[in-house]
Amino acid sequence: MKVLGIETSCDETGVAVYDTALGGARGLVAQAVYSQIELHAQYGGVVPELASRDHVRKTLPLVHQTLDEAGIAPGEIGGVAYTAGPGLVGALLVGAGVARSLAWALDVPAIGVHHMEGHLLAPLMQDEAPPEPPFVALLVSGGHTQLVHVEAIGRYRLLGETLDDAAGEAFDKTAKLMGLPYPGGPQLAALAQQGTPGRFHFARPMTDRPGLDFSFSGLKTQVLLAWRDSDQSDATRTDIARGFEDAVVDTLAIKCERALEAASCDTLIVAGGVGANRRLREKLHVMTTARGGRVAFPPPALCTDNGAMIAFAGALRLEAGQRQGLEIGVVPRWDMATLPAV
Numbered sequence: 001m002k003v004l005g006i007e008t009s010c011d012e013t014g015v016a017v018y019d020t021a022l023g024g025a026r027g028l029v030a031q032a033v034y035s036q037i038e039l040h041a042q043y044g045g046v047v048p049e050l051a052s053r054d055h056v057r058k059t060l061p062l063v064h065q066t067l068d069e070a071g072i073a074p075g076e077i078g079g080v081a082y083t084a085g086p087g088l089v090g091a092l093l094v095g096a097g098v099a100r101s102l103a104w105a106l107d108v109p110a111i112g113v114h115h116m117e118g119h120l121l122a123p124l125m126q127d128e129a130p131p132e133p134p135f136v137a138l139l140v141s142g143g144h145t146q147l148v149h150v151e152a153i154g155r156y157r158l159l160g161e162t163l164d165d166a167a168g169e170a171f172d173k174t175a176k177l178m179g180l181p182y183p184g185g186p187q188l189a190a191l192a193q194q195g196t197p198g199r200f201h202f203a204r205p206m207t208d209r210p211g212l213d214f215s216f217s218g219l220k221t222q223v224l225l226a227w228r229d230s231d232q233s234d235a236t237r238t239d240i241a242r243g244f245e246d247a248v249v250d251t252l253a254i255k256c257e258r259a260l261e262a263a264s265c266d267t268l269i270v271a272g273g274v275g276a277n278r279r280l281r282e283k284l285h286v287m288t289t290a291r292g293g294r295v296a297f298p299p300p301a302l303c304t305d306n307g308a309m310i311a312f313a314g315a316l317r318l319e320a321g322q323r324q325g326l327e328i329g330v331v332p333r334w335d336m337a338t339l340p341a342v
Helices: 037-041 048-070 089-106 115-124 167-177 184-192 217-228 234-263 278-290 307-319
Strands: 002-007 012-019 028-035 079-085 110-114 135-140 145-152 155-161 267-271 294-296
Touching (some): 002 089, 002 307, 012 307, 048 089, 079 089, 079 115, 079 307, 089 110, 135 234, 167 184, 184 234, 217 234, 234 278, 278 294
Parallel strands (some): 135 267, 267 294
16 A cells, blocks of 8 residues: 655645555655745744645645655555644644545545654664564654653553653753754754763753653753853853753663663664754663663654654554544644554
8 A cells, every 4th residue: 555644743844655565664665845944943933823834835746746756646545644633733734634635536545643653653664673562662852752651553651751841842942042043953962962071061850760751941941051151152052062962861861761671671762853863872772782672763864754654654554444534633632542553
């Protein structure tokens, strides 16, 4: 089955085609992503109404582009998957409307996909020995930081989550505090690569007590105070970036190890935009190897929002016989634990 995937939950329009007959990484026959970063940069953050309007402009052209790159006609599509939530309601409705209309016109099934399940399953889209449940998943992005015990695909148990800022959100806000332009998170991580380790040491939040929840708002305040009281030179900005990144990476690694112990698992998968961070990948690889386990990541290009993860997650559910009606519905707030098993 060739499944068309459409992602419009926030500020990226993503479209992809996944072919279940090929499977693995080869199954992703084409994808395209359009980022709205330039559109929102002047506002310092995502403006929901502008995001929705831009999805209206970009979704169908990206569908045509992706089908052309895949070398397939619309009539060869066997199903359509789209992000139904969580996300910005207007943006979600654009993707849902396009997907449902295409499915109706092509007389094929359509299915709404949970955005975070798409991220969670992206590391399974590989050719050699993809991870199999049970495992622990770290979902770490601009909007979410969660540890999830995956008993089977569709059977998820939340182990811990952030009580305030998500890790990616903390990166972006901290970058803004130090004068970096939007979106500052990736730029902060790039600066950290050049920073002097140990010059600035920040707390590893909530690691001094039991539990698997996260909190990054206090860490953000620590950085603000350090920056305010410094000489605010380029070198100091770089060293503070390194200290901040080390604190976030250490915190995530400590909590991941605790989660693996709590779930009696040896396999960890990591997904979401922060999952592309090089230092986080290295730290988690060392930790899981020392335990005799493994960690799996999607390729960096599939860490941020994209249509490939939606096409893949939708394909798994469509192949399992799951179907939905013709109504156009989205779920801006959606508990992943309520999803049906595959």
